[in-house]
Structure formats: C-alpha cells, structure tokens
Amino acid sequence: MTKERILEAAERLFAENGFEGTSLRQITAAASTNLASVHYHFGTKDDLMLAVLNRRLTPINQKRLEMLDAIEVHPPPLSAILTAFYAPVVELIEGPGAEFLPLFGRILFEGGRSREFFFQLMQPVASRFLAALRSALPHLQEEELFWRMHFTAAILGFTMAGSHVLAWVSGGKCQLRGARDITERMVEFSAAGLRAPVHQRSSL
Amino acid sequence: MTKERILEAAERLFAENGFEGTSLRQITAAASTNLASVHYHFGTKDDLMLAVLNRRLTPINQKRLEMLDAIEVHPPPLSAILTAFYAPVVELIEGPGAEFLPLFGRILFEGGRSREFFFQLMQPVASRFLAALRSALPHLQEEELFWRMHFTAAILGFTMAGSHVLAWVSGGKCQLRGARDITERMVEFSAAGLRAPVHQRSSL
C-alpha cells in the first residue's frame, strides 16, 4: 500500500529532520512513489504530519486507559498509575514504533498545528490520569499537582525523544536497556517527586 | 549595532519557528537590515545559530559554576546543587533572555550542529555537577546517577522550553509566577527523585 509506505517514510524522516527540515520530495523518494501521491492521499504536508501522529498516539492512549482501568487496588497505587502512563510509550523502543519516538518530544516544541492536534488526542488521557493522581495524592493542592504532573510528563518526553542526551551525560557509558528497566527508573524517580513534601513558597 | 540586532531577531524567530522554519529574510526584515549583512557578520545560517546559542549559554554556565563554588557547606546539600543548576536558567524568564528559553529545549531535539555545540558548551558544567551530585549521593551507582541526572535535566528543559505544556495540562489555571517559585518547585521534585530508594531491576 502506497499510503502506508508514505506514512512509514514520513514518520522516520520527520523524526530525524523535523517537520520543516523534511521535504515531501525526500519522503516520496524514500517511499518509492511520486510527489503527487502525497497530496492525493493526505492533502497537504500538514495533514500528513497529523496522520503520522495519529497512527501512533491513538493506540498508545487506548492502552494507557486500559492499563489504568485494569488496576484493581483502590485507591490505585501511585506506581501503577505512573506505569500505565509511561509503559505504553516506552514499549515502542522494542517494536516498529521506535522511529516515532524522537517525534514525540519534538512535536511539543515545534508548535504549529501538530501540537494542537497532539493536545487534542491527549485530552481524555490527561483528565483520567489527573483524576487518578488526585485520588492517590489527596493532600496536594491543585496547582502543585499540575506542576508535578508536568514534571512527570517531562521525564517521559525527554527520555523518549532525547536518548542522545542520556548518552552524552553518561559519556556513552549508559545505554538503553529493556523497556521494563527504563519504565521502572522513571516510575521510581517521578513517584518520589510527586510525593515530595511541599514547602511554603517564598514568593508570589 | 547591526550585528546585535540580527542576534536579537534571530533568537526570537528561531525560538518561535525553529531553525528550519525561520528564513534569513524574516530575520533581516525583523532586524531592519538586509539579507547580505547576515553573511557578512556571521558567515552562514548555521553559524548564526551557534552565535545565538553561545551568547546566552556561556554566561548562564559561568553563573552556574559560580553558584556551585559559592556553596559553603560540605558536602554540598542536594537542594543547593540543584538550585545552582536550575536558577541561572529560570531567571531568564524575568529578563531580556526570555525569548531564548524556547530554544533551550528545542536545540536538544532539532539536532544538527547546534546540538553538538550545545553539548560542547555544557561539558564543564556537566562534569562539575555530576561530581557534586556524586558527593551528595554517594550510595547511588554510577549508572543510576546518570539516569537521574538525565531526569533532572529533563525537568529543566521541559519547563523552560514548553510553558504551553503546563498551560495545557492545567487548562490555563496554572501560570508561571516568579523565577524563585518555579525553581523551588523543580528543586523539590527532583531532589526527592534523586533520593528515591533504588529497587532491584527486574530485567537486563
């Protein structure tokens, strides 16, 4: 299927060179098709980007909600909530979706329509997880919870999108092992951060 | 000074639209000069980007090392180390460097020469801070320390580069207050994460 090949090539090239940094000519060459086929199947370059994003993110978000619903302890333990949030993304590194990962963080910074669309796809996930976190951390004020949820997302985004950062920080000594290992490290760190005692704020 | 005006305009536009997404024509128009002056003062578009990066990052890193050296308690407390790492960046939000912040994270994801250059500028800072963290957290294995330093950097990068993420997570309810407030929240969260107990890893 031509459409599928275009999606595959676009995913890889957008991840490598960014949206503006990738031309439709590169994409169609990599997909062994012609320039016009992109417009036939997707409309514009923008729409192609949204299709690439949607193809990976929708199944991930479904899995996240399934994992959240599958937690049987009530109120759900913090580590289970975080695992449900992290694991479906981290698992991509072991499968065919690995090409997508650098895009994951990039979209948040590149702005444009893809960022809006990203947030739109994330909305049901965000509200469900915020509710779960609220029940696991009832003592946290709403604003504090937002900040800490933000930090929690940061850890995922940076780790997935920027493996080169880790490679550099560690001087190459630190490599990505299995998805389980990474998820555990992220859950450990962010669970502790979410549970950190809140000091009084010094300034307004 | 034409050179200064170009740097100013380039910083803002790169931050808004990315490197590939910004044209020299946009930059020279915003700087009220002509297309050729960029090549006269900086050489290529690439070199201009490096100049923009260097102008902000070098003073920040100097201040970081000064703050680290100024800690008088030994071994240095974790919160003081983290404050020295975070504060010089966060303080930009209150000054003229605020335009630069979105670039900060973007560079890590956009790749290219600017990322290499970024790491090069960060190298002395990274080794000094890793040493300080090692002395504050002597029980952590080297690999664990690298991961957690990575998460610590993630929190800074995401918060600085992606204020829209926080705005969205909170539905606009959560706004950026002063630099002190933000730094404290980041220090609290990451200090707890760095101190989290290490469980045995399940997989290799």
Add this chain to the structure above:
DNA sequence: GTCTATACCACGATAGAC
C-alpha cells in the same frame, strides 16, 4: 560595513494524461 540586485536551487502544490 552596508546596501541593491540577482543567481540559482529546492520547496509545496496542482493540472491533466494514463
């Protein structure tokens, strides 16, 4: 040092044959 003018090329998009 700073400008105008322009060379030259790659871009996204489209029309129309097959």
Add this chain to the structure above:
DNA sequence: GTCTATCGTGGTATAGAC
C-alpha cells in the same frame, strides 16, 4: 490510483556598487 511536467514562491548565498 498513479504518473510526468510544471507553476509560483521563497530558500541560501554572492557579486559588486557605495
């Protein structure tokens, strides 16, 4: 559905007057 051919725009970079 897929192709070739082409349009118009805007990209980086440069030559040469002032």
